[in-house]
Amino acid sequence: MPAARSNVPRKLPRQERSRATVDTVLDAAAHILVNDGYEGFNTNRVAERAGVSIGSLYQYFPNKAALLTALRQRHAQEMSELVGARTHGAAQASLKQAIEQVVAGVIEAHRLHPRLHQVLEQEVPRQTQQASPTDWEAGLRLQLMGLLAQHREQLAVIDLSTTSLVLIRLVDALVHAALIPDPQGVPAAAIEGEISTVVWRYLTGRR
Amino acid sequence: MPAARSNVPRKLPRQERSRATVDTVLDAAAHILVNDGYEGFNTNRVAERAGVSIGSLYQYFPNKAALLTALRQRHAQEMSELVGARTHGAAQASLKQAIEQVVAGVIEAHRLHPRLHQVLEQEVPRQTQQASPTDWEAGLRLQLMGLLAQHREQLAVIDLSTTSLVLIRLVDALVHAALIPDPQGVPAAAIEGEISTVVWRYLTGRR
């Protein structure tokens, strides 16, 4: 009788009590991912850490994947909101300032829960092959295209769609590189400082 | 029951036969990762596909992680060799040509076993936190620093150590982006074409 395995949360919490349970469970899940990585993550431990019975966990998340999906969504939401807030003024700024604001925003967003972000991004297997549209970057990419269009005349690039994709992947990769200690000892700050430079030069072809 | 008579030499050179078994097992492991992803990967299946008993597999690889590590190493080796071969002449070339050669080499290396690369990179959990020194990029980074030093006077960057790290991460991220179909439809070729541009502009601050 199992309906097709789905990731939708099973039950919308109606009472106050149950909304609290959902959050508690998500917090526990995050805590375990952060401390033990995905290898230490299982539904029993999550429930135990949340101080909730395993049955309660399954009341709200029909399976393990749904729990992870919900956690990803909550995290993506947080990051998006922060980036959104930081880049609010970018529309009025010069291109250079806009770049610096956006890059700073993305860096700051990654500093919210760096380890959780890393685990979700690198260890937790994605259920579907391609990234889901709810990923935190989806919205950013649109914003970015708008921003680029505003400064069209300064740009040395041709297709804004390609450019925005390149920028997103590039900035994300470099921010992540800054999160991981480099075996050769390059400090995180050095990498972060370079990001705006890379972006500016790519976009304008100038120093 | 008398031991079955066989025509094959009773004692093949020991290391020869071992090497053959190891390769067979690694091939089977790769095949399963490529076709079923990490979720379909387990030691029993690998042994079965390799036509080897599970006991034999454990003769050569003390545990599952060792098997995956060996596979990663072999794959990194292959990629390194190809990049090395393609960038052999880069030392004599102009900076622009050198960039184009290296980028083309990296792209080509990723085309060797794209799906295996993707699975090893994104699905298979790493045992240690930081990237291991055997990763395919380690050698490339050294090469890169040498190459940059040769064209020092044309560069608009300051610290070559930082720069080489940034370049490695940046190129790798963009090559990977080209491997994954973009939801907004930007074609792989467009991304690949942009990589050299990004690198050139970042390094020189010129168009």
Added chain:
Amino acid sequence: MPAARSNVPRKLPRQERSRATVDTVLDAAAHILVNDGYEGFNTNRVAERAGVSIGSLYQYFPNKAALLTALRQRHAQEMSELVGARTHGAAQASLKQAIEQVVAGVIEAHRLHPRLHQVLEQEVPRQTQQASPTDWEAGLRLQLMGLLAQHREQLAVIDLSTTSLVLIRLVDALVHAALIPDPQGVPAAAIEGEISTVVWRYLTGRR
């Protein structure tokens, strides 16, 4: 929080409302058994489908078995009543006619809710070993003995008690055989048509 004002009479006749709830729950239970079989049957789903809280369900049925027993009783009652109605005139008829009426009645009773009957009979585990006295056949068997006694002189059988049991089991088995598609393709109608013949010949020893 003030109790919500409602227009419905605060106190419906207690038994009325109870009866309605009980029926709603039984309907839901039947619906689930019919559509998903016993494997899809659980108390939570029944309550949900009935639009009743799980707590309320347990007000009326102390456990799962009680729910199934009640459903069986209701179903048996329905079948019995229909058979009773159809065989009302059998007492005045000839033996041959009586047989035909009873057999037709039993067939018709099985056509009321064939799938529910099948599931209750074949999938739902019985709590006790022997058939319960509430089964629909209990009454029929008594009726039958009376009927046979009326035509005693035509009968080629010895013990009416044995005969009535044999007849009940026999007719039931053949009616059920007609409900299940035959792998060799014998149509249901052919089987049904044969039932009266079997009974008549058994009882009388004549064609």
Added chain:
Amino acid sequence: MPAARSNVPRKLPRQERSRATVDTVLDAAAHILVNDGYEGFNTNRVAERAGVSIGSLYQYFPNKAALLTALRQRHAQEMSELVGARTHGAAQASLKQAIEQVVAGVIEAHRLHPRLHQVLEQEVPRQTQQASPTDWEAGLRLQLMGLLAQHREQLAVIDLSTTSLVLIRLVDALVHAALIPDPQGVPAAAIEGEISTVVWRYLTGRR
């Protein structure tokens, strides 16, 4: 990675040892069904009773259903062989004798493992809706048609295909009725004695 759920035994036992394991497990399964019914049946208990680890059980039976299917097959095989042996001479006998031999054979077959038979038949849910072709009756039905054809001229029935189905269901139902204690006290022997009579009269229309 799960291949479509199937009931085929997972692995053909090659070594002596493993064939023994399979049998031990089936014996344990039968024992539990006989003593505790299907409600007491679970794979852990079966493995425990068999003195085998749960892992070993799953080496040979990919899931619970496969275990039950194998048990059913083994049981059907046993019954078929016994009926076959007992009805071997039926071909040479008169119709009356043949009927008595077959009926006696069927009764005897049910006496092999009556409780196991009952549980398999009534409690264990079937995975598919219709009876599987491996059921013990499939072969018997063919035999029966042959037998009937031999005595065609004595028969008062029309279509042998229908007749054989009716007979199988009828005999089976009555044999089962004899297995279950009757609440009204009709003894098993009385029922068994009546079976041949029912069959003879149905087939010939004579006493």
Added chain:
DNA sequence: CATGAATGAGATTTCATTCAT
């Protein structure tokens, strides 16, 4: 009485690894 959140024993199944042959 009704609600529905919470419980948790228990069932199925997997798979890395061992070790007797």
Added chain:
DNA sequence: GATGAATGAAATCTCATTCAT
């Protein structure tokens, strides 16, 4: 060395039932 039968800890998930609100 090679084999493959056996192991069993551990993970996911279900569902009958309880009880605080």
